[in-house]
Amino acid sequence: WLERPQRGPRPEQTVEIFRFFQEQRGLAETIGEWAFYAFVVAAAIALTKRFPYRRFFQIHRVLAVVYLALVAHSVILLPFSYWGTAVGVVMGVLMAAGSYAAVKSLRGQIGRSHRAAAEIETLVRHPGNQVLEVGLRLKSPWRGHDAGQFAFVTFDRREGPHPFTISSAWKGDGRLVFMIKALGDYTKTLPETLSVGNPVEVEGPYGRFDFSGDQAHQIWVAGGIGITPFIARLQGLAGEPSHPPVDLFYSTSAPDENFIASIRELAERARVRLHVLAADRDGRLDADGICRHVPDWQAAGLWFCGPAGFGQALRRGFSAKGLAGERFHQELFEMR
Template sequence: MRIKMAMGIWLLGITLAWLAVAPADPGVLPLVDPQGAASGGWQLRQHALYLSGLWSIGLMSLTMLLALRLPWLERPLGGMDQVYRLHKWAGVGAAVTAILHWGAKESSGWLKTLWGTAGRPGRDAVLPWLADFRGTAKDLGEWAFYLLLAMVAITLLTRLLSYKPWRLLHRAMPLLFLALALHTVALMPLDFWALPLGVLMGGLLALGSVAALWSLAGWVGQSRRHAGRIQAVRVLGDGGPQAPVEVICALPASWPGHRPGQFAFVRFHRAEGAHPFTIASAPGSLGANERGESLLRLIIKPLGDYTRNLGRRLQAGQPVDIEGPYGRFDGHGGHGRQQVWVAGGVGLTPFLSLLESRQPGAQPPRAGQHPAHMHYCTRDAATDPLLPRLRKLCEHAQPPVALTVHGDAQGQRLTPRALEAGTAGPIDIWFCGPQGLGDALSAHAGRPRSWRLHRESFAMR
């Protein structure tokens, strides 16, 4: 809901600013006059061309700003994972509105064929010092448009590329933005630079350009990066190719500490880039090493092309860069609402941190905690390497956390009815796990029953 609201407010602001400088009489009716001139059709095309272009570059400016991983955006959007969700869908929105912009541009050929050029408005005046750049700006915008569509398509169809080439391709997005920003400045009508649209678009283009240059320089998240090292590595369970890997990291004194349920961007190998991993230990629960460095735990499941080989590539003493912490997955709920936690597979990791913070003697003690009922979905409850630790943590948790395990191999599938069992009033559901299960819970949360779903999302591409 926050993502849709943010997108709606952003587009509404641009639309209202455009309406303030648009003609009071849009001149689109009738589309074709009795003499056969399509004056209204040409005016409608021009309005659609400008407004869709403003929408597209405005959304692209938003994607550039969100890519900076600004911590102050977490509170209004509900966490850095939700910031990235908005980043993704703003990029998709920019591509969709760019298609509308391109369609409006190409519609001139249809109008000429059907009604001729009678009633076609003349060229709008642009900034004088860029008047000779119009042709080049049009060509630059068209090629950037095609590349933008290709990059958004590859982002949505993530299976087309593995992470590493996708990351390298995605790093070119700021260059596309700078090209489209130049296209916008060169072709935006001179009248549009008046208040309030001129200030709004000028500000967005300036901020987006600074963000693009910041990204190209590799400075994103730099102030929150901490150079640590790997204290220990252990493959859990049977040690097979699907076994999760536990990594204990030692961090310098600059690490600000984290809250239970948060995550960090971790870079084990410089050429690979940073990946988001949940911190699977509560603050202070692992103590410090012999050097006095604080320790934290990561549990990584081999799900992708990069994480599949981590167990063999990591070793104690290896340097690691950790950026963060980020996230607001705290397991808290509203007053009078029952708490239900749902984890699927490696989505258990934030709950391990939350549970460790509820153990006797946990430091620091946390306020605002309430009893909860946890549902853990696993492929096989008999062989799950994380389940014994989960049972022990739930057994000693204060406030208490009841545990229900759903093993696929045992025929124990989670259903919405199972979440409702034993609850009489409104419930808060905290979910981290596979997308399919999350989508099913989201669909059920929309029904009349008073559910409120908090969903951790790590689909950051």
């Protein structure tokens, strides 16, 4: 596919820019080598969940610098004769597009058109399951969202944005609600650091975990804080005159009575059958348990949000029973 590289001294270039590039080949090789090492280290840190999310976010900025270094390395070392061929044109277009994206990332411009200013309007603690309900009032335009989508929320600019599923239906009233589980060092501090009136920045909405489908029945399965997209959908269904039958299974290891009571009330208004299972009391929910409660499960589609292992077990169980793969919808809400 490529010509055999020339051995020995390279011919002297007469064009000034080409001569300059030839003189920088040693520097370009060094830049490329160290950029590759930096990429390996940065990628390892980004994929290691022991590092806090803000470090993961910062590493993404570092990778943009690494990419620009690799572009400089490639421009200098790519044989000059290639630039007039299809290979050179394709490489030039790819490197230009990637460099444009890298510069936008370093300048903090990615997602700017999706950002909105807001302030905290309400704070409700659910100590039984360590969930903080944060209500926001938007102060700038919001394009609206669908149940199941998420947004990046910045409570503290030093910490940066964190992704949270939106747990409220969009009613056009300029209000959003997020239910945040204390899962890490940062989220555990939010009940003590947030106050009503604090300024917030929201970026979104993102995600494609929607509830569209032509099945005659829907089965929703929530594990822990995975209940949040279903709460938003319940609010939406409560305002609809009719909809296909829905069974919602909520499995939790930390039941909070007030939290569950609010979900029961919402499910009643939305005309959805709610099944609450406490892990310590009822054991782990599986495909057989769901099928016992939903006799016509074969005509249904299933939506799951929760721990990845839980979802994989359900997918295998229903696959073994003959449920088509495209009827099993799972929210893959992981940033790394």
